[in-house]
Amino acid sequence: MLSKREQDPAPTVRFRSDRVSRVNGQYFFSTRENTLEGPFMSKEDAARETEVYIRRMQAVSAYQPGMPSSLNG
Numbered sequence: 001m002l003s004k005r006e007q008d009p010a011p012t013v014r015f016r017s018d019r020v021s022r023v024n025g026q027y028f029f030s031t032r033e034n035t036l037e038g039p040f041m042s043k044e045d046a047a048r049e050t051e052v053y054i055r056r057m058q059a060v061s062a063y064q065p066g067m068p069s070s071l072n073g
Contacts, residue, residue, distance in 0.1 A: 020046045029053070 019029045020043055021036075027046035028038035037053060040046040 019050050 019031075021028055021030065022043070023036075023039075026039035026041070027043050028036040028040070029046050029050045030036055031053065037049065038046060040049060
């Protein structure tokens with residue numbers, strides 16, 4: 001998939017992957033900002049919190065000029 005986010009200098013190939021990973025029996029999700037959020041007790045909890053995180057980042061970007069508006073995954 002060839003795509004370009006607002007902060008990217010040129011279109012690049014992006015591969016979709018599962019944002020949720022398991023580390024030592026606990027679940028985490030990764031962000032575009034290269035952070036691991038968690039731990040969560042189940043994969044379902046981590047997936048739910050991923051959606052919450054995305055909505056929160058979209059709300060922040062709506063109020064802060066210069067933030068990328070394409071934070072929808």
